[in-house]
Amino acid sequence: AQSVTQLDSQVPVFEEAPVELRCNYSSSVSVYLFWYVQYPNQGLQLLLKYLSGSTLVKGINGFEAEFNKSQTSFHLRKPSVHISDTAEYFCAVSAAQGGSEKLVFGKGTKLTVNP
Amino acid sequence: GAVVSQHPSWVICKSGTSVKIECRSLDFQATTMFWYRQFPKQSLMLMATSNEGSKATYEQGVEKDKFLINHASLTLSTLTVTSAHPEDSSFYICSARDSTSGRVTDTQYFGPGTRLTVL
Numbered sequence: 152a153q154s155v156t157q158l159d160s161q162v163p164v165f166e167e168a169p170v171e172l173r174c175n176y177s178s179s180v181s182v183y184l185f186w187y188v189q190y191p192n193q194g195l196q197l198l199l200k201y202l203s204g205s206t207l208v209k210g211i212n213g214f215e216a217e218f219n220k221s222q223t224s225f226h227l228r229k230p231s232v233h234i235s236d237t238a239e240y241f242c243a244v245s246a247a248q249g250g251s252e253k254l255v256f257g258k259g260t261k262l263t264v265n266p
Numbered sequence: 267g268a269v270v271s272q273h274p275s276w277v278i279c280k281s282g283t284s285v286k287i288e289c290r291s292l293d294f295q296a297t298t299m300f301w302y303r304q305f306p307k308q309s310l311m312l313m314a315t316s317n318e319g320s321k322a323t324y325e326q327g328v329e330k331d332k333f334l335i336n337h338a339s340l341t342l343s344t345l346t347v348t349s350a351h352p353e354d355s356s357f358y359i360c361s362a363r364d365s366t367s368g369r370v371t372d373t374q375y376f377g378p379g380t381r382l383t384v385l
Contacts, residue, residue, distance in 0.1 A: 187376070194377050195359070
């Protein structure tokens with residue numbers, strides 16, 4: 152079974168500052184990793200995903216994440232945030248073997264960008 | 267991009283009644299849809315995997331007789347909460363995977379969710 156830990160429940164930052172949202176996972180098998188964003192009263196939108204290959208993954212809206220197998224981490228970063236990045240961010244994992252499509256989510260990190 | 271809709275977006279019902287939530291993939295076909303439940307300040311918990319034309323697969327601890335899932339077409343899955351009670355109040359979210367390529371790594375597209383309040 153897989154599990155995901157998002158270490159920060161809330162992250163406040165000022166506009167144009169860099170931000171890192173942390174995600175660690177646990178799994179006995181290889182995994183696929185995802186970051187989703189949820190804006191107020193909206194569904195989840197995929198930011199980026201790691202399936203294989205390069206460990207640095209670039210996504211939409213200027214976000215990127217780096218897969219670190221030894222540290223079992225998949226932290227999300229953005230060099231300069233905007234007010235519009237204020238949202239809830241979810242890290243998720245699925246098993247890469249066995250054809251499973253199940254996503255296991257972390258508890259989410261609420262990013263608040265202040266002017 | 268692919269769009270998944272849910273209806274209704276919110277519903278309030280009396281204890282003991284049943285509520286049906288619809289999940290539709292608007293511009294793609296989905297042989298597999300997923301139903302999640304989200305509690306405040308908590309993560310999404312997978313309830314069941316809905317497969318078109320066959321029975322849903324429920325996660326451990328989810329009562330299949332209480333949460334009835336029907337996936338009658340490639341674009342529609344429904345979740346019926348039967349004999350709802352206040353503890354069933356929650357945010358229910360569905361997702362659908364574009365089945366065109368058949369790859370399990372294809373993106374899951376999420377609906378906007380349905381807020382259920384049982385009085």
